[in-house]
Amino acid sequence: MEPLEPGKKLEKLWEELSSQINTDDPQQIVAFLDKITPADTALAVSRLNPEEQTRLLTLLNPEDAADVIADISDTQGADLIEELQPGHAAAILEELDSDHIVDILGELDEADASAIIDQMTPVEAEKARQFLTYAPDSAGGLMISEYLDFQSNQTVQDVLEELQNNREKYAEYDVQYLYVTDDNNHLQGVLRLRDLLFPKRTTKLASLMISNPFRVNANDSLLQLHNFFEEHNLFGVPVVNDDSRLLGIVLPEAVAEEKHNRSTDQFLGFSGIIGGEEFRSMPLLARSGRRLSWLSLNVVLNILAASVIAFYQDTLAAVIALAVFLPMVSDMSGCSGNQAVAVSMRELSLGLVRPTELLRVLAKEASLGVLNGLALGILLGAIAYVWKGNAFLGLVVGGALAVNTIVAVSLGGLIPLLLKRAKLDPALVSSPLLTTVTDMCGFFFVLSFASLVLEKL
Structure with missing residues (x-):
């Protein structure tokens, strides 16, 4: 060709x-x-x-x-x-x-x-x-079994002969280290390739190896592996079981790739694509099912939010200007809540917060919600007053936004932790659940506050 x-x-x-x-x-x-x-x-x-x-x-x-x-x-x-x-x-x-x-x-x-x-x-x-x-994102799930191990009583000559006799096979291995084990495959030491260059051919590996080398357990999490390679600049680390038997090797690029895959899955979950990756080359029905499973849930959640408007339809009909501010209150509060969701998701992934620390997260987010809620509420209330010249309208929409922001930020921080405790995927459920709650609460606060001062509007 x-x-x-x-x-x-x-x-x-x-x-x-x-x-x-x-x-x-x-x-x-x-x-x-x-x-x-x-x-x-x-x-x-x-x-x-x-x-x-x-x-x-x-x-x-x-x-x-x-x-x-x-x-x-x-x-x-x-x-x-x-x-x-x-x-x-x-x-x-x-x-x-x-x-x-x-x-x-x-x-x-x-x-x-x-x-x-x-x-x-x-x-x-x-x-x-x-x-x-093993879990796909654990050391056991990420390890490879293509590695070289030898006995401590073998010599440099034995290793060189083995490498030469099987050079075509080992050429495909990612060989940076050689591992030394005993008769029961317990990890004893590690050799760098350069350690074989200068000693005499008759030198035994036991005298050259680095004893008690770094290792990870097969059940160690992705976060633990990431932290290990952040701390130790190694080309790979041996994986052992609870009895210190050598099972495989984890490479840093495998950890980086899995972290990227996890980020991709979280992004897809936030975007409403569940069940894994989707490609347009996949069968039409399979793609449709993956999307509908989230969209159909969203229909139900939005009906719940809309029911609040239906309950206050008389108030809305009396003050039509409220219809302009309803989506603004719910959307701005939703954005504030999603910021809190993102922080909780990040801290969960890094191990900086535990699912049980609800009160700590609530205190941190509620205080931030009060500050941001007041700022946003004053801003929107001022806009409503300038537009309609009605101070009570400004108080209604500004107060509703302030209160709803506090609710949204507090719940946004808590929902990922609660879902994690319930063994549900926070990346998938947090966003639609928070959106529904902020919509319902936003509509409720605006319309209920307006009902209290209806004669002034």
Whole structure:
């Protein structure tokens, strides 16, 4: 194949990949994929129809198919893998890094994942089952099993011979350290590669290793891992179980990627996209279901807010100017409340606040709510007075905004903590719940205050 022309339009990439698939020539397909970037591969594969995607993975050998899976998101990769026969899917997954295998399997339903694991080699199947027992964002869920370990009584010569004899296999490993274990795989020490350069070939590893090295437990959280790599500038850290048996290695880039994924999930939750990532290449019904599950809940919540207006419809009809200020009061209070939600979410993720510290958070946010509520209330009340020349109208809308801001900020700080205690996802539920409460309270405060001074308006 000729190299891709510089500046070639992206629109042609999936068309060309489609034509390559139609040749039924795996070598030609691989040659094309080698000439484009991973991002372009992800784009091209996503634009193929489902039949072409399955045919692509079927035509390629497992190693080349695994390269394609590695270039696309885990969600898309799982969608492609589940369309294959379990044996073929297992052969492809075995070519991926261990942490990537678990990420893909974790996206599948239990039956499909089990069928694929059953087709793996016994060693790879056992690793996959073990990795799946850990939370995806824990050290056990993020670790890789591609590492090098040796016995303390082995020599530098033994290590060099092992590396040379298996150089093709180990070339794919992210080798920065060598680990020293005993007969029961207990972690004893670590060696840097440079530690092997100058000693005599007959030197035993026990005399070169760094004893009692840094380690993390398989159940350590993402926050603990992030803090570890912030404190220690290492290329990786060994993962052990409660008995100090070496299980795998966690790399700092895996922690950074998982933090990014968590931020993405939280953003999607705030945006009303639940059930994981959504791509426009996914089936229409699946995409519709993910969005409707949040939107239908929002309809119910908005009906509750609107019912307050219906209850005070006579007051609203008597003073039509109130209709102008109702959305302003609810929206401004909602913005203040969402600021508090964001702070609580951030502090929860960093471990700076516990879900049980409700009174502390309430005190902090309520005091801030009073200050901001008074400032915003005076501002909006002054605008209402200047517009209509009615001081009572200014007091009604300004007072309603001030009180509603206090309520919104206080609840905004508390809701994520309460949801966390109830084992619900704060990123998903906090925003619509707070919006409904601030709308209901805002409408109630404006219309009830107006009812008290209706004759003055």
